[in-house]
Amino acid sequence: MRPTTSEGSVDLSVTFPSIAGERGGAVGRLRFDVICLVGLSAWVVASRAPYLNTFDLMGKDGPLYVNALKLDASYDVPMPGNIGYVVLGKLANLVFPNPVTAFLAVNIGLTAVGTMFAYLFAALIVSRPLAAASAFAMSCNAMIWWHGGVIASYPVWLAVLPAIGWFGLRYQRERRLGDMIGASVALGLGMMLRPDLLAFGTPLWLGSMLLGRAPIKHWLIGGAILAAACVCWFFGTAWVLGGVDVYLERVRLKHEGDKAGFSVSARGLFEGLLRNGVKYVLFLAWGSLLVIPPFVWGFAKSFRLANWRELATAALWVGPSWYFSFLIFAGNAGLIFPFLPLLYLGAAIGLQQLAGERRAVVGLAVLALLGALQFTLTPLLPQRDQRDVILNVTFLRYSGAGLTERYNHNLDDFGVSPALADVRRQMEHPEPVPHAAIAPE
Secondary structure (H helix, E strand, O other), X not given: OOOOOOOXXXXXXXXXXXXXXXXXXXXXXHHHHHHHHHHHHHHHHHHHHHHOOOOOOOOOOHHHHHHHOOOOOOOOOOOOOOHHHHHHHHHHHOOOOOHHXXXXXXXXXXHHHHHHHHXXXXXXXXXXXXXXXXXXXXXXXXXXXXXXXOOOOOHHHHHHHHHHHHHHHHHHHHOOHHHXXXXXXXXXXXXXXXXXXXXXXXXXXXXXXXXXOOOHHHHHHHHHHHHHHHHHHHHHHHHHHOOHHHHHHXXXXXXXXXXXXXXXXXXXXXXXXXXXXXXXHHHHHHHHHHHHHHHHHHHHHHOOHHHHHHHHHHHHHHHXXXXXXXXXXXXXXXXXXXXXXHHHHHHHHHHHHHHOHHHHHHHHHHHHHHHHHHHHHOOOOOOXXXXXXXXXXXXXXXXXXXXXXXXXXXXXXXXXXXXXXXHHHHHHOOOOOOOOOOOOO
C-alpha cells in the first residue's frame, strides 16, 4: 500500500515500495541499499575530514578523554564513564598517532554508522529514495556535523538508537531470531560505549520484544547478551577507577550534580522545566528549524490507530531522552540526537503528503543543502557584549567556524549567567562581558 500524496492519512504498517526496487525485485532493492549505504558513509567521511585535525583542545571534555586513554585511576571522563568509547579511541590511536585525531576519527565513524542505520530504518517506513534523502539531510544537520569534529561521545546515541530501531521494528513485524540478536547486540555495544543507553535504549529494546511477542527463548538469549555487556562496562569501569564502591559514588555525584543544576526538583517548574525546554528547543532549532514544519505535518498525518506499532516504537525511542532533557538536565546539544532520525523521517513523510514522493526527495535535498550552508558559512560574532557571547555559545559555535577557531568555551568561562532570566535580560539589554575566556587561536 502506498501513501496518498496530498490528502488522507499515512499507513505505516507495511513497507512502502521503492522506485529502485519495484522493477528489480529483491536484487534491485539490495543493490540500491548497498549504493546508498556506501554513498552516505563516503559523504560523511569526506565532509568531516577537513576537521580531522590535531587541536590541543577540542571540546570541553577533550582533555579528559585524552587523559582517559591511560586507563588508570586518574580516569575522569563524565560519568557513567563511557568506557567503551574510550577503548574505541585507544584502538583508533593505534592507527592515528595523535589522540585527538583518533577520537575525531571515532566520531566520524559513529556518525557514518548512524546515518546508514537512519536510512535503513526509514526504508522500513518510506520508499528507499525518500529514506536516502532523509538520511542525507540529517547528516547535513549542523549539530550532527559539528559533533563529528569534537571529542564528545554523543554520536554514540546517533549510531545505536537507529540500529536498535531497525532491528527492533523488523523483529516486531517478522519475529526473526536474527533481528532480535541484532537489536540486543546493538544495545549491548551501545551500553559499553555509553552506559546511559541502559536508560535511553533499553525501553526501545523492551518494546520491540513485547510488540514482537518474543518467546521465552528469545528473551533468554537477548537478556544474556545485554547482561554480558553490562558486566563488561560496569566491572571494567570499576576496575579502572579502583573499585565498585568508587564507581558507584562517582555516578551518584554526577547524577546529583545534574539534578542540582536545572532539574525540576531543584529549580521548580518555571526555572527547571521551562529553562530545560527552551534550551532543548533552541538546540533543536539550530540546524533543524525548517525541518520542523514538514515533520509536524507528517506526524499529524501518521497519527492513526493503524500506525500504533510504529508510533509506540517512536515514543519508546525518544521518551527516555526527553524525560532526562526536560525534567533533569538539558545541558548538552547532543541530547537532541535521539530525536533527529525521527525528525527527518517525519519530515520526509510530511513532504511526501504535501507534494508527492519525487518532490519530497527534492525538498529534502534542499534542506540538506541549506543545512550544509548553515554549517559551513556561519561565522562567530565579535564578542562585544554578553549578548554576543550568548549567541556564540548557544548557536554559532555549532559551525565550521566554531571548530576552525577552536571555540571550546561555555558561558561560565566568560562569567555570563546561564539562568533563564539573566539570559533574557542580556538579549534585550546586553551588558559588558565580565571577563574574556582564552581567545581562540
